[in-house]
Amino acid sequence: MIYKFSKEFNQIKKELEKAKRILLVAHARPDGDTVGSVFVLKEYLAGSLGKKAVVTCLDSFSEHLKDIFVGEDFVDPEKVKINDYDLLIGCDAVERGFEKIVTSKNKNQTIILLDHHPHLEMKKIKPDIVISDENYSAVCEILYDFFDFHRIEISKKMATYLLTGILGDTGMFQHANTTPRVMEITAGLMRKGAPLAKTIQSSFKSKRLETLKLWGRALERAEMNEKTGVIMSYITKEDLDELGATSEDISSVAEILNTVSEAKFSLVLAEQEDNKIKGSLRSEWYKNVDVSEIARKLRGGGHRLASGFEVAGKLVKNEEGITVE
Structure with missing residues (x-):
């Protein structure tokens, strides 16, 4: 398979392996894709690289996602000292709050932005690595390709997090961004143990x-x-x-x-x-x-x-x- 962002995937893996302190930033009013992407990265860093990462967001954790992301939560941005981190990663719709949390960048920091929305523009900060492609259904699809490119083993928990993001941004496969590739990825995640029916029920069909x-x-x-x-x-x-x-x-x-x-x-x-x-x-x-x-x-x-x-x-x-x- 040919990967469009093979160069960036290699750069990102090198930065993840090199970094000592990592901050993951979800966008404001967090949905399944931003939550899935930051926490699948956190899980990968802990399980494969033995590194701890902090996840932050301007808004509180979405109630309807708590049954999927059991035990996970955001750290209040006011408690995060940005200069303590050498790698900062924004996942999905980064214009919605990233620069409100990361207001400046020092010379020892690397910033990575992952997005699937068009016209990605940062007003204050120049990122070092950017992947932004509206042909992807979700950032979780980008991260699936990242793991696949590097032959990284995807655990059941990681598969569930990725599936949650893809389900959310494809409208449970009802939107026009539901491509054959999306369905192939979904099948692969299910083979890894991601529970499709339970994820749909817990995240999208259980209404108060x-x-x-x-x-x-x-x-x-x-x-x-x-x-x-x-x-x-x-x-x-x-x-x-x-x-x-x-x-x-x-x-x-x-x-x-x-x-x-x-x-x-x-x-x-x-x-x-x-x-x-x-x-x-x-x-x-x-x-x-x-x-x-x-x-x-x-x-x-x-x-x-x-x-x-x-x-x-x-x-x-x-x-x-x-x-x-």
Whole structure:
């Protein structure tokens, strides 16, 4: 097999073997891919190289992933002394929080960024090694190739972590990024012992009643704009408080709305802390809409079919509908 990033894979392995203290950084509002990728690296470092790594993130560990990543957790960034580490690795959507944690780089540090989103740009820090390719379904797929390239044995735990990331970013094999290669990798991970049905059930199908109530409220508010083809809804902080839901419960609403056959793409606006609003955009290949173009105009990013952005303000309902003020 020909590996597109064979040069980078060799460089990364050399850095991992050389490093004395390693920091792994997951992106804000962590999903299965960022969590799977940082913890599979942590597991590899401990099991194969006998090295300990610290995993950090701006946000807390996702509740729906705790049944898969038993005993794992993030270290609070405020307790992390960046200058103590000689190797720093950002995994997945690195523009979402990496530079808020790693604010500077000294001459003795090496930075590696792994991503599968287009238009990867760092504003303050110049990384030493970058793999960024939107043809990959997930960073966990990139890491599978890394392990495969170096003939590194993948344990059952590592296989489960990798599978969680791939399942999350392919929408349980429903998104257009589900390639034959993804299915081949999945089969290989299952042969290593990764439990497909259990991973799907634990990570994606076990829903709290509060989650379903929140979805119901968002679906009830959904409106279709026939001129633009967007189906849109919104969720306020008051909704979260009243229903006992969390921001994690919002993640699937845009995907559900995108199943409406008449819609070209979906948009969900959700109020966050600190007077911010998160926008989630979804579409499908056959609808011929690149939602990443919309997100980039609002200083966001993502993929052609799944993107997001964040703006300052709050949602205000008036006679014309919902506006951001």
